[in-house]
Amino acid sequence: MSNAITMVEAVNLALHSEMRRDQSVMVLGEDVGVNGGVFRATVGLRDEFGMKRVMDTPLAETMIAGLSVGMATQGLKPVAEIQFMGFIFPTMEHLIGHAARMRHRTRGRLSCPLVVRVPYGGGIHAPEHHSESTEALFAHIPGLRVVIPSSPARAYGLLLAAIRNPDPVLFMEPKRVYRLNAQPVEDSGETLPLDTCYTLREGSDITLVSWGAMIKETLEAADRLAQQGVSCEVIDVVTLNPIDHNTILASVDKTGRCVIVHEAPKSGAVGAEIAATIAEKGLLSLQAPVARVTGYDTVMPYYRMEHHYMPSTADILEAVNTTLEFS
Amino acid sequence: MDTVFHGEIHLRRYLSDQGKPEQVLPDWTHSPERLVRYYRNMVLVRQLDYKIIALQRTGQIGTYASLLGSEAIDTVVGDLMAADDVLVPYYRNHALQMLRGLPIEDVLCYWGGDERGSAAAALGDDFPNAVPIATQSLHAAGVASAFKVRGEKRVAVTLCGDGATSKGDFLEALNVAGAWQLPVVFVVNNNQWAISVPRSIQCGAQTLAQKAFGAGIRGEQVDGNDVIALHEAVSEALKHAREGKGATLIEAVSYRLSDHTTADDATRYRASEELKAAWEREPVKRLQTFLHEQGWWDERQEQAWIEEVGQMIQTSVDAYLARPQQPIEHLIDYLYAELPNALEEQRERLIRNAQPGGSRHE
Structure with a gap:
């Protein structure tokens, strides 16, 4: 029997599992060794796998990314941790300018199978620069996979898949739900598929599309709506680049209505890409405009006011009702 | 007060600007074999450089970063690296890539706007060149980390220009190389110019080599137009790294005899007297003079080699021009x-x- 574990424990379990299975997997980052990571995602790895495979790096994010590029091209599988999304920007030159195009620019001679893990998102009363959701900045980049789990079981299977993937993956961990709900996760060593949406709940009246921590509010909204007799299909996008639009389009074709929910600011976000694709390819199946429930186009507030920024279950219910009432 | 750190940067130089020995030469220079090879390779890459510029001027190749003035650095580093070492080059190192096995045709291909120029299997694990400044320094540290993790006796060698030493990536790479005692050699081709910005306003330090002190690694300055000095410095640095003793920063002082690229016009910012003076110190002529005086190279050999090189280059140009477009x-x-x-x-x-x-x- 498997014990119920949290998402951060599932990440830790996946790292242990894959490091045992594959000697080429390395973990590196700030405080990932002796301290086990600021969220304890890497706890125990240093004891089991030693300093050579679990590296406490100097405090320099550009270096962590650049080093990972160098290691990945030489047959290692670095799994780098960036402590918070707000500190990821120095890595971008290496992820975008090198990792994402190494296979392409060498016509397959070299590749860059690295994973960058990063906790992201608001709602835990963290200091400034610790709560942003900037996935769209990365999802825009050809060649860079962006993967976001929303439950412990998916965190386990998707992280294994990300590490085994032969190309670079940004693995974003919604830290608001790191320890929220425990669920049984078997250490099976089995991956979950990338590049595909996960339909969490089938329904016929409306399609709710979300990812990461907002899956929690989205499912809560679906539960309440079910009580009112509204059947919601809930889709967890999971891989934000490349996006499996087909699953979303097929659902919208069935329901005719769609609400997209994300924590990131509204403009230029991944939700806009999904809405645009529905407009391009699913317009005639729509019975109402696509609605978006998102953060605001402003700087993430400090923690005292952050609840005013975060999309709520009530926001989703309101958007669903407006969409359902449209005629 | 106690002195808690003391450091010195030495300049290594054997041949004067005119090719005369300034001190006792190392033993390996007592026979012609290696020095003549260095010379022949330098002539080859310079002739190639002239040819590529001609191709660019006639619209047969894209914007191109000339290697003029860095022939000695690339030649010596390329010769001394072991086949299974890894080169992590920047965009002015195509001569070095060639000496590591990249066919001339592929060099032309890269500058001719075709990704296949970085694809040759002959490059092995070597990186394609880096266009963003100094990013390659960190990649080399990562490559060296991989060697160290696996216990391999291989060395990562990376090059950059003087401008790149101002970037965080460069300094972060030196830092981690020192902290982890990585088998990596950093070679700075200090050619005095970062496009239009001269070395004097790039950095307030007297030498770029002394940046090694801040990272706890070896650092030295070498005359980048003197193949003998380069040979000594690079050999020692490779040996040091291979023996697990850590990284070295070599500042090779050269001069960019060309524009930054074919899209640049250095007459806008650089005095012609300075360029003229630099041609008096340049690496190919310097070694040629030395070889002449040793009786190891003469005008007849020069002409024969130039002709041979010209044919070799032309064959590659023909193949480049005839290469079908990629699918x-x-x-x-x-x-x-x-x-x-x-x-x-x-x-x-x-x-x-x-x-x-x-x-x-x-």
């Missing part, structure tokens, strides 16, 4: 190991638009 689908197919479903439609569109009659057919 259009390669613009998408190499992005991922496997094509994601999400890209299939765009791939079909790309192929359709490129066909005769298509919207993006030339």
Whole structure:
């Protein structure tokens, strides 16, 4: 029997599992060794796998990314941790300018199978620069996979898949739900598929599309709506680049209505890409405009006011009702 | 007060600007073999450089970063690296890539706007050149980390210009190389100019080599136009790294005898007297004079070699010009190991638009 574990424990379990299975997997980052990571995602790895495979790096994010590029091209599988999304920007030159195009620019001679893990998102009363959701900045980049789990079981299977993937993956961990709900996760060593949406709940009246921590509010909204007799299909996008639009389009074709929910600011976000694709390819199946429930186009507030920024279950219910009432 | 740190930077130099020995030469220079090889390679890459510029001026190749003035650095580093060491080059190192096995045709291909120029299997694990400044320094540290983790006796060698030493990436790479005692050699081609910005306003330190002190690694300055000095410095640095003793920073002082690239016009910012004076110190002539005086090279050999090199280059130019375009689908197919479903439609569109009659057919 498997014990119920949290998402951060599932990440830790996946790292242990894959490091045992594959000697080429390395973990590196700030405080990932002796301290086990600021969220304890890497706890125990240093004891089991030693300093050579679990590296406490100097405090320099550009270096962590650049080093990972160098290691990945030489047959290692670095799994780098960036402590918070707000500190990821120095890595971008290496992820975008090198990792994402190494296979392409060498016509397959070299590749860059690295994973960058990063906790992201608001709602835990963290200091400034610790709560942003900037996935769209990365999802825009050809060649860079962006993967976001929303439950412990998916965190386990998707992280294994990300590490085994032969190309670079940004693995974003919604830290608001790191320890929220425990669920049984078997250490099976089995991956979950990338590049595909996960339909969490089938329904016929409306399609709710979300990812990461907002899956929690989205499912809560679906539960309440079910009580009112509204059947919601809930889709967890999971891989934000490349996006499996087909699953979303097929659902919208069935329901005719769609609400997209994300924590990131509204403009230029991944939700806009999904809405645009529905407009391009699913317009005639729509019975109402696509609605978006998102953060605001402003700087993430400090923690005292952050609840005013975060999309709520009530926001989703309101958007669903407006969409359902449209005629 | 106690002195808690003391450091000195030495300049290594054997041959004067005019090619005369300034001190006792190392034993290996007592026979001609290696020095003549260095000379021949330097002539080859310089002739290639002239040819590429001519191709650019006649519209047969794209914007090009000339290697003029860095022949000695690339030649010596390329010669001394072991085959299974890894080169992590920047965009002015195509001579070095050539000496590591990249066919001339592929060099032309790269500058001719064709990704296949970085694809040659002959490059092994070597990196393609880095266009963003100093990023390669960190990649080399990562490569060296891989060697160290696996206990391999291989060395990562990376080069950059003087401008790159101002970047965080460079300093972060030195720092981690020192902290982890990585088998890496950093060679700075201090050619005095970062496009229009001279070395004097790039950095307030008297030498770039002394940046090694802040990272706890070896650092030295070497005359980058003197193959003997370069040979000594690079050999020692490679040996040091291979023996597990850690990294070295070599500041090779050279001069950019060309414009930054063919899109640049250095007369806008650089005095012609300075360039003229630099030609008096340049590396090819310096070694040629030395070889002449040793009786190891003469005018007849010079002419024969130039002719041979010219034919070799022309054969490669012909092959480059005759190379068929890469298949259009390669613009998408190499992005991922496997094509994601999400890209299939765009791939079909790309192929359709490129066909005769298509919207993006030339």
